[in-house]
Amino acid sequence: VMLALFPLKGHVYEPKHLIFAAPALGLFLGAALSSAKAWVRKGALAAFGVLVALNAVSLAAYFRPGLEKENWRGAIGDLAQRVEPGDYVVFNPPWAQLPFLYYYGHVYRGPRVLMVLAPLAPRPFSAARFDTGRRVWVVEAMSNIARPNPNVLRALMSYGPPLFRRRYPGLVGTVSVALFDTFKPPAAAK
Numbered sequence: 001v002m003l004a005l006f007p008l009k010g011h012v013y014e015p016k017h018l019i020f021a022a023p024a025l026g027l028f029l030g031a032a033l034s035s036a037k038a039w040v041r042k043g044a045l046a047a048f049g050v051l052v053a054l055n056a057v058s059l060a061a062y063f064r065p066g067l068e069k070e071n072w073r074g075a076i077g078d079l080a081q082r083v084e085p086g087d088y089v090v091f092n093p094p095w096a097q098l099p100f101l102y103y104y105g106h107v108y109r110g111p112r113v114l115m116v117l118a119p120l121a122p123r124p125f126s127a128a129r130f131d132t133g134r135r136v137w138v139v140e141a142m143s144n145i146a147r148p149n150p151n152v153l154r155a156l157m158s159y160g161p162p163l164f165r166r167r168y169p170g171l172v173g174t175v176s177v178a179l180f181d182t183f184k185p186p187a188a189a190k
Contacts (some may be wrong), residue, residue, distance in 0.1 A: 072175055
């Protein structure tokens with residue numbers, strides 16, 4: 001049962017999770033076919049049917065035209081067109097660095113950037129480290145299981161609104177990219 005329910009804890013019940021769920025589906029079907037007790041057969045067949053239905057619904061959503069899972073390729077592509085050598089890139093939450101490195105390093109081969117991992121919420125984030133007159137990119141990912149630290153954008157907004165900001169919604173979650181200019185002095189605290 002735990003194997004069968006594991007994919008529901010993640011983003012959606014999608015094909016990549018079937019590696020973990022397939023044994024459970026097989027066990028439910030096997031229990032249904034081999035049990036002498038009618039209530040066990042009916043329960044196992046019902047569980048098997050529910051899991052197959054959940055997977056069918058998620059597969060239909062997964063292959064719906066016009067909706068991507070997470071548009072990391074588009075987000076990093078927009079960043080790669082605008083990034084300059086020496087720019088900071090803040091990853092919020094920290095694991096957002098992994099898809100960035102995959103697409104930016106292997107696909108776009110853009111200029112060298114200084115990477116910063118944002119602390120997990122609710123820990124504070126200081127924009128003081130960026131008072132060097134460099135541009136700061138923020139790459140954020142949000143889904144059912146990932147929440148960016150709101151203190152990151154709050155701290156960088158002291159430099160004014162972002163020069164560039166775009167969201168890339170998808171089936172699994174939303175990726176957003178924002179560019180802040182630290183050449184301006186931070187606004188006075190109110």
